[in-house]
Amino acid sequence: MVVFDTVLGVALILAALLDIFQTLFHPAGRGAMSDWTARIIWDIFRKVATRYSRVLIYAGPTSILAIIVTWVALTWFGFSLIYLPRLQIDFMHLQAGDANRGGILDAMSLSVGALITLSEGSYAARYWLQILRGLEAVIGFGLLTASVSWLLSIYPVLESRRSVAQQATLLHHAERQNRIDMIRDAPEQSQDWVLAIGTSVAGLRNQMAQFPITYYFVMGEPETALAGALPYLLELSERASASSVPGLRLAGTVLGGAVHNFLEMVAEDFLLVSKDDKQAIMRAYASEQMADLILIDRTIPYQREQDRDAA
Incomplete structure (x- = not known):
């Protein structure tokens, strides 16, 4: 289970990073997942617009929001899966009663704390996990700044x-x-x-x-x-x-x-x-x-x- 969760988590993180790179940094600016997400949302809005045409103006903003949320969700859940099988063994929890933490929600809470650089009272006992949490914080900050730059470049x-x-x-x-x-x-x-x-x-x-x-x-x-x-x-x-x-x-x-x-x-x-x-x-x-x-x-x-x- 440890190997499966880790491999799946790494795959989700790499999928998000690859799509971010293709969309924001590649000269063609086309990420497969981003293109698919935007096209699906456009098709939905376009069908609704056959009856209420003014809703079509919201297709673009909704597409951008959905793409950014997808990147954040994949990164967040990917790191959560890596932390999940290691919560009770490789993490120290300062708050009383946290020693039994080990569920997916606990892993997601731990991950979001690193993603937004917010300390929640849990510390990794292994150096590689400490580095991994630092890397997640860097990715989270980079995703924020890249998304803002993307928005400003569109207008x-x-x-x-x-x-x-x-x-x-x-x-x-x-x-x-x-x-x-x-x-x-x-x-x-x-x-x-x-x-x-x-x-x-x-x-x-x-x-x-x-x-x-x-x-x-x-x-x-x-x-x-x-x-x-x-x-x-x-x-x-x-x-x-x-x-x-x-x-x-x-x-x-x-x-x-x-x-x-x-x-x-x-x-x-x-x-x-x-x-x-x-x-x-x-x-x-x-x-x-x-x-x-x-x-x-x-x-x-x-x-x-x-x-x-x-x-």
Whole structure:
């Protein structure tokens, strides 16, 4: 039983540490367990959102909380299993009546004390257990700081995504409102605008690859969501690429390549669909994010439920 508890405990700790490393420190930022947890929570919220669409804005925060809780729970329970068969033999308890401690709850109490660096009156008699408890305290502190850093790193990505979406929707509105084709009527000015948006989309694609959890954050603004603005950006790049102005053609190619790369990343990593049909990817992305599709000549509203309209 000692060997089984120890091996199982070590396995749980290693599983948590591996997922933390893959999610927070690996350049791709993808931990298998974290991805699975976030996807399950997203699917649950997405199903509920078919009736109450506003709940979808809580999918991202809930996913982050669930992932961090999973890491803490695996680490906590893993060390508890290591301590469990050694409580009565290898630990000294200062409080009266603690000599008979030996249950799983006692082991968990001992473990959480080390994890949050709080002394609870029990001391290890063996040096390797003292080192192990110190290691657990280091892991607990590292997990806290890494989680806070992760949270702070996510919000710039969300801000970038929102900025790109706002730029696209404002340009679309301006073209329709003024009945102007910016590529045809203002090619010199359009060159800088198109290139700037293309650069922003390319940067956003790399940021989302580093922090894939941001995919599950929805702002609750379907009319200005990036998922719905991508068709307009792709069409804008095609118009710019067909221009007779060399600089504008170059900017259009940059924007088109950035949108294509972004769509391929979304298709492979999140939608799990073929990356060949860009139109199908954009429709699937907008549908999953509950976003209005923005085209050059019109906007296709997402079909909101009656309860949302009433609200």
